[in-house]
Amino acid sequence: MRKRFALVGAAIAALVLSLLTVVPAQAAAGFTVGNGRLLDANGNDFVMRGVNHAHTWYADRTTQALKDIKATGANTVRVVLSSGDRWTLNNAADVTNVISQCKANKLICVLEVHDTTGYQEQSGAVSLARAVEYWKSIQSAMAGQEKYVILNIGNEPWGNTGYTGWTQATKDAITSLRAAGFQHTIMVDAPNWGQDWAFTMRDNAASVFAADPQKNTVFSIHMYGVFDTAAEINDYLNRFVTAKLPIVVGEFGNDHSDGNPDEDTIFATTQSLKLGYLAWSWSGNGGGVEYLDMVTGFNAAQLTSWGQRAINGANGIKATSRQATVYDSGTGPDTTPPSAPGTPSASGVTSTSATLSWTASTDNVGVSGYDVVRVSGTTETAAGSSATTSTTVTGLSANTTYTFAVYARDAAGNRSTRSGTVNVTTQSGGGGPASCAVTYKVAGQWQGGFQGDVKIANTGTAAVNGWTLRWTWANGQTVSQSWGATTTQSGATLSATNVSYTGAIPVNGSVSFGFIGSWNGTNSVPTAFTLNGAACTTA
Incomplete structure (x- = not known):
């Protein structure tokens, strides 16, 4: 009998939870949660696809960053704010401006207070209760923005000390708001x-979730080194889906100092379960995690390997x-694709790169960007993207003919028909200098891994x-990861090819790139290097 009563109790609990999660508590003034799903103000399922931007440290970059983030096709941006406890206060006027820019770029704005990061373990971190007081102080900026803004109470609001206090503190913060x-x-x-x-x-x-009087709370997991296997990722996310509790991956990357997350599974599983994700982060990372930058120096034309992925x-x-x-305009979603771009033309062709330009497309709600593809018969391969009507494609082979075309896309995700094609024949190889010098150093090393820095100096007489x-x-x-160069490996031989911003090395000039590597037992420094087939000295 005891077992039977336990099963009945479990069934009742499940029924209560389903009643809590199926129907929003009130008419939709903005986003709501229903049946474990995040719904926009029109009652449509909304799946976040976006990027984190560190506004509080780079406020002067926000205007352009939001435009560039939208050009990637993102529908959401998570914006870092400060309550003024650890960093410069983002007051109501500043938050109003951020929200306005999100709306101008047709982005959903997830606003978070970063000062709570690592509470009880990180020096200076503040409590969720303190974050609530900040939200109250800027409530004038938030009022009436429920259709466009999601309130993320506090970033990573507990470290690894005292974390069991999270549950009650989170309930209290929600009910206070x-x-x-x-x-x-x-x-x-x-x-x-x-x-977690x-x-x-x-x-x-x-x-x-039950503590929220409006039953309108979404949970956010950050997936870094803890989530380094497909089993861990799938188990965690599926438990929320099964319980009909809304979950998003609020931060993740393709590498981290605490381990190597399985980003491919994160992308695949969130897509199969129709869950949101927000990649960390657009640009400006420091403290040894610069590899999490999606673009270099806030330059949208310089995607890193993580940004590309x-x-x-x-x-x-x-x-x-x-x-x-x-x-969307009107009563339904925009389904009108942009017009086809003009047939691209090529300039600046070298042995490994070419610049493509084309005339702009038109669209009823505006063109958000362009996709460049390499065409071979009926097969297309992505070759890059651009927010403007030109881009430089790199990583080409010398003395080879390539065929390129362009698509336009709009903010709703519609894609144009393909432009005409252009054939580009790269120059002959051998663009290396008469002499070159390579400086290779291990910038940091840990068990099983290391960071390498490489500098190439042109000591010859030709650029x-x-x-x-x-x-x-x-x-x-x-x-496993590189920046400033694209790396491939065949057996023990490593090939590093320039990216767009490192391709030119003037006489007496130099460029640098870096990488994260793995080693086992011994990590000796290479002693022989070739640049475009020419031997280099080591410095």
């Missing part, structure tokens, strides 16, 4: 620096993002325009 009159969908981050390795958020999410890769932003319907540097490892090292 509701009592103050906030009608927004509320997002809550997990403890354990956002990664102790499963505090996972196991208490139902009670936290997140934006243009399988299940990435460009392929899966759909604009929130609150920004280098496009290059490939090669060396052979002696101890089986491999590269």
